Amino acid sequence: MSAFELKNLDECLEKHLPAEELKEVKRILYGVEQDQTLELPASASTTAKENGFEIKGYRFSARPEQLRKPRLVRVGAIQNSIALPTTAPIGEQREGIWKKVKAMIKAAAEAGCNIVCTQEAWTMPFAFCTREKFPWCEFAEEAEKGPTTKMLAELAKAYNMVIVHSILERDVEHGETIWNTAVVISNSGRYLGKHRKNHIPRVGDFNESTYYMEGNTGHPVFETEFGKIAINICYGRHHPQNWMMFGLNGAEIVFNPSATIGRLSEPLWSIEARNAAIANSYFTVPINRVGTEEFPNEYTSGDGQPAHKQFGPFYGSTYVAAPDGSRTPSLSRCQDGLLVTELDLNLCRQVKDFWGFRQTQRLPLYAESLQKASELDFKPQIVREQ
Amino acid sequence: MSAFELKNLDECLEKHLPAEELKEVKRILYGVEQDQTLELPASASTTAKENGFEIKGYRFSARPEQLRKPRLVRVGAIQNSIALPTTAPIGEQREGIWKKVKAMIKAAAEAGCNIVCTQEAWTMPFAFCTREKFPWCEFAEEAEKGPTTKMLAELAKAYNMVIVHSILERDVEHGETIWNTAVVISNSGRYLGKHRKNHIPRVGDFNESTYYMEGNTGHPVFETEFGKIAINICYGRHHPQNWMMFGLNGAEIVFNPSATIGRLSEPLWSIEARNAAIANSYFTVPINRVGTEEFPNEYTSGDGQPAHKQFGPFYGSTYVAAPDGSRTPSLSRCQDGLLVTELDLNLCRQVKDFWGFRQTQRLPLYAESLQKASELDFKPQIVREQ
Structure with missing residues (x-):
């Protein structure tokens, strides 16, 4: 591993490339031809500064239409490290994270955000590496009635903001089962619904299959005052079919709350959610935590290396991708941050009208093909020389 | 449009970034941590120099296994401009392109390539912008018996090389119908089979739906002496399901012969084929033509601009992506070129064993979901506040 740490890839390019080259590199790499900067209110920047997190603002525009007004929505994406050591009492650890994220949600409100989303399992360290059930x-907690949803519901109502948060869920009514779940709270402060992670990793230290099963909630899209949203949790971003079903159900923004580490997935990070935005003509918001977490007991990583107590670093790099293939720069790779992005949701339909992927996708062909491929005696279509 | 032309994004980064930053940028952007350079024989470089095309060599390695030997395959990808004005006689135009590409195939043989693939509709200018049927x-020509297949079959046999080429097909036996088709010629020199483009664009000047229909050949995988290969032609790269079916049928390398232009698709180019490599644990080889083509009669582009005669520039930028998410640099954006890449096909299974996407993809769920979504009375899964 290189000793040198890059805090932000985009800032590195901006620092070193001459203006003309930078412009072309940004167009080719990011699909960006104009300044994307969104001016943020001083109050939001002050809150960020006082609480020690980065805040960045960008915007995507759409062409004016004659029959529809612009549908401008501001989305806040929050990436953060944990607040207290993992040896602190569970309640205090959670309170500590609540406290720092509440300040970020306040800044999001000050920045005019209509929808905010957290990272995956945001109330806790990502302890699944340990395979320990206790105390983790x-x-x-319960999706609808748990303390975190309750706390956020008050903020949602006070700020008139939809809040999506991704937690470890306990389904008390159904056998105390554990799930990886995203909860959607309406801007009315009411619980709108939940979605459970569809694809569970079995890779590296992501021992999540030890804790919970594949989600059984389908691919719900939540119709909010600020657009139709969905959540593709973490490892689901590796599965184009998961992204596709949210699109077929009408999503305009799909959040991807994640927790993922550098050596494993970083070269994939800028590709997958952006490809999903392109293929499905919607906005995607991949969010990843930051920092390195240290656990009380040592564990091994199945990679021949000695037992250790650390997990990470999580590389942050939260960004937003648009249906036209363009994207924002990333937040920092190592610092807490709030990414505020103004979207014109009209862009989704405009890109559908222009590119036509929804019309050229031949759903019946693939429904039949996947059905055949699902059968035990599936014979792949292979051509051999006679 | 910027007056400044960037010939190659990768060379621009290499020129301007300090060594430490460049190393991290390459790791994050391209998933590359070691030197990828493949030394090429002097004869290949000489052929390239004499014939005025770029030649580059890269390699991907895999970990050593105990029970399988490395399965090293060299793949050649050819990008080129047309040779004569589009006003020249059709036969001469084709001969002109044959001549320059034959030299590139010779260089590929000298570089030890086992499989070579051309760009889309390689024997002709990409005249579909005009909507003129004649003379284009x-x-x-016929896939199996046409003059181009015949010419290439001799090279395939002489060089012991599988040749994949992408042409405008005329199906003489079935109503003289026209198709966009990739033909696979075995290294024995025999015709192995064909695949017809599954997804036909309706965007920009890509008026292909005026000429041919959606392909009816499914998602064949061709089992060759050098691995299992498939072809996803051009616009099919925007459809993750198309990529997926080649994977489910067992492909290890999927070529993507293309013809696409800058303002339309360039920010998507580095994303889609690479995402497919990741999602399906195989290698992908997106190939795009270069140059600007001028047609005899003016045509309009449906964009409010005056009628004109040019189509392009096609931006080249051919590259190879690996199942682990890494990729090679691109060929030039504006020059003929041959990209030689050595792959260890063992990497496909290794990545499947490591990441497990093939096991976690829940095919039956999506077979059922796509079936429902295909029905006329499909009701999207939408959650609304009561």
């Missing part, structure tokens, strides 16, 4: 399962 | 349909 104590972080699980 | 004269470029169409």
Whole structure:
């Protein structure tokens, strides 16, 4: 591993490339031809500064239409490290994270955000690397009635903001089962619904299949005052079919709350959510935590290396991708941050009208093909020389 | 449009970034941590120099296994401009392109390539912008018995090389219908089979739906002496399901012969084929033509601009992506070129074993979901506040 740490890839390019080259590099790499900067209110910047997190603002525009007004929505994406050591009492750990994220939600409100989303399992350290059930399962809480949803519901109502948060869920009514779940709270402060992670990793230290099963909530799209939103949780971003079903159900913005580490997935990070935005003509918001987390007991990583106590670093790099293939720069790779992005949701339909992927996708062909491929005696279509 | 032309994005980064930053940028952007350079024989470089095309060599390695030997395959990808004005006689135009590409195939043989693939509709200018049927349909030829397949079959046998080429097909036996088709010629020199483009664009000047219909050949994988290969032609790269079916049928390398232009698709180019490599644990080889083509009669582009005669520039930028998410640099954006890449096909299974996407993809869920979404009375899964 290089000793040198790059805090932000985009800032590195901006620093070193001459203006003309930079402009072309940004167009080719990011699909960006104009200044994307969104001016943020001083109050939001002050809150960020006082609480020690980065805040960045960008915007995507759409062409004016004659029959529809612009549908401008501001989306806030929050990436953060944990607040207290993992040896602190569970309640205090959660309170500590609540406190720092509440300040970020306040800044999001000050920046005019209509929808905010957290990172995956945001109330806790990502302890699944340990394979220990205790005390970590104590972080699980009910999606609708748990303390975190309750706390956020008040903020949602006070700020008139939809809040999406991704937690470890305990389904008390159904056998105390544990799930990886995103909860949607309406700007009315009411619980709108939940979605459970569809694809569970079995890779590296992501021992999540030890804790919970594949989600059973389908691919719900939540119709909010600020657009139709969905959540593709973490490892689901590796599966184009998961992204596709949210699109077929009508999503305009799909959040991807994640927790992922550098050596494993970083070269994939800028590709997958952006490809999903392109293929499905919607906005995507991949969010990843930051920092390195240290656990009380040592564990091994199945990679031949000695036992250790650390997990990470999580590389942050939260960004937003648009249906036309353009994207924002990333937040920092190592610092807490709030990414505020103004979207014109009209862009989704405009890109559908222009590119036509929704019309050229031949759904019946693939429904039939996947059905055949699902059968035990599936014979792949292979051509051999006679 | 910027007056400044960037010949190659990768060379621009290499020129301006300090060594430490460049190393991290390459790791994050391209998933590359070691030197990828493949030394090429002097004869290949000489052929390239004499014939005025770029030649580059890269390699991907895999970990050593105990029970399987490395399965090293060299793949050649050819990008080129047309040779003569589009006003020249059709036969001469084709001969002109044959001549320059034959030299590139010779260089590929000298570089030890086992499989070579051309760009889309390689024997002709990309005249579909014009919507004129004549004389352009004269470029169409039979997949199995056409003059181009015949010419290439001799090279395939002489060089012991599988050749994939993408042409305008005329199906003489079935109503003289026209198709966009990739033909696979075995290294024995025999015709192995064909695949017809599954997804036909309706965007920009890509008026292909005026000429041919959606392909009816499914998603064949061709089992060759050098691995299992498939072809996703051009616009099919925007459809993750198309990529997926080649994977489910067992492909290890999927070529993407293309013809696409800058303002339309360039920010998507580095994303889609690479995402497919990741999602399906195979290698992808997106190939795009270069140059600007001028047609005899003016045509309009449906964009409010005056009628004109040019189509392009096609931006080249051919590259190879690996199942682990890494990729090679691109060929030039504006010059003929041959990209030689050595792959260890063992990497496909290794990545499947490591990441497990093939096991976590929940095919039956999506077979059922796509079936429902295909029905006329499909009701999207939408959650609304009561």
